[in-house]
Amino acid sequence: MNHMTPPTRSQRFTAADVETWEREGIVLLRDVFTSEECAAVRADFDLVFGRAAGGGEALVKKKDGEIGRFNPAQFTGIEIVPVDCSPALNLIGVHPALMAFARAALKTEAVHIYQCQAWAKFTGDADYDQPFHCDFANHTLTVPSEDSTKNSVTIFCYFTDVTDAHGATRYVTRTDSQKVAGPEATLNPDPEFQAKLQAELLKHERSSASPAGTAIAYTTDVYHRGANLTAPGGHRYALMACYKKAGDESVGFTAWQFHHTRPWRRIFDHATPEQLACFGVQPPGDPFWTETTLARAQARYPGWDLTPYREAMTR
Numbered sequence: 001m002n003h004m005t006p007p008t009r010s011q012r013f014t015a016a017d018v019e020t021w022e023r024e025g026i027v028l029l030r031d032v033f034t035s036e037e038c039a040a041v042r043a044d045f046d047l048v049f050g051r052a053a054g055g056g057e058a059l060v061k062k063k064d065g066e067i068g069r070f071n072p073a074q075f076t077g078i079e080i081v082p083v084d085c086s087p088a089l090n091l092i093g094v095h096p097a098l099m100a101f102a103r104a105a106l107k108t109e110a111v112h113i114y115q116c117q118a119w120a121k122f123t124g125d126a127d128y129d130q131p132f133h134c135d136f137a138n139h140t141l142t143v144p145s146e147d148s149t150k151n152s153v154t155i156f157c158y159f160t161d162v163t164d165a166h167g168a169t170r171y172v173t174r175t176d177s178q179k180v181a182g183p184e185a186t187l188n189p190d191p192e193f194q195a196k197l198q199a200e201l202l203k204h205e206r207s208s209a210s211p212a213g214t215a216i217a218y219t220t221d222v223y224h225r226g227a228n229l230t231a232p233g234g235h236r237y238a239l240m241a242c243y244k245k246a247g248d249e250s251v252g253f254t255a256w257q258f259h260h261t262r263p264w265r266r267i268f269d270h271a272t273p274e275q276l277a278c279f280g281v282q283p284p285g286d287p288f289w290t291e292t293t294l295a296r297a298q299a300r301y302p303g304w305d306l307t308p309y310r311e312a313m314t315r
């Protein structure tokens with residue numbers, strides 16, 4: 001590839017990145033989103049959350065040396081898609097580069113997005129310090145497989161520059177955490193056990209501090225924790241996109257159909273058939289599509305361009 005050729009959307013990661021994800025359970029991907037894409041997504045965040053700056057002082061509830069805790073205020077800045085704003089934010093979770101990474105990571109052609117949420121954090125809104133934990137507990141009813149392709153991939157995307165003072169997620173690579181404990185230790189409720197576990201994991205902690213446009217792909221067995229925003233007036237705009245193999249009923253989080261009152265035209269009016277398929281919409285050529293279903297779908301979403309579905313049907 002010559003230097004003047006901009007990378008195509010699916011070339012925003014390398015085979016080595018996928019290998020790192022397989023081995024360590026986590027990989028930081030720089031420049032997945034262009035500065036224009038980040039700016040458009042930030043404008044949507046400003047609109048949706050109604051402000052672009054946090055308070056002057058960090059809210060700190062835990063004492064020095066204490067382990068972070070989960071608290072409900074940490075999660076108040078979450079909006080699942082679709083949101084009442086432009087396609088920039090609504091479709092960034094099914095950006096071609098993210099779909100491509102999910103396919104490569106899970107080694108399958110058909111992927112499904114099962115969580116897609118914008119997450120804004122502002123200095124002073126909460127003490128965002130969390131304990132180290134693995135995410136599998138609310139993504140599956142069992143446990144993570146040691147074969148990554150049998151699990152799912154979470155892709156956490158930054159649209160603002162994220163320093164440690166802006167709550168960069170802290171994490172431990174799988175190579176390091178294996179010296180300490182398996183992911184099941186995250187469920188142990190014994191406070192003494194947890195105190196020891198947290199102290200050991202802390203020795204191996206790394207920061208995901210990265211510029212806007214970075215995507216962090218990780219598995220549900222990787223130890224990580226949210227960290228507090230301490231930068232005066234600081235904010236962090238991020239999006240969490242979780243992918244699984246289509247048809248894998250062992251993994252789930254958001255049932256899109258349950259959220260039918262959200263503004264779905266914001267997605268249907270702008271998404272490609274490939275992007276819609278990630279949400280479970282039958283692709284062009286699927287026998288589901290008939291004259292009747294096309295007419296019904298058009299009535300439900302008047303702005304949806306059904307041409308590719310109609311054309312595939314008549315072929």
Ligand SMILES: [Fe+2]
Nearest residue numbers: 133134135224
């Ligand atoms: Fe988490």
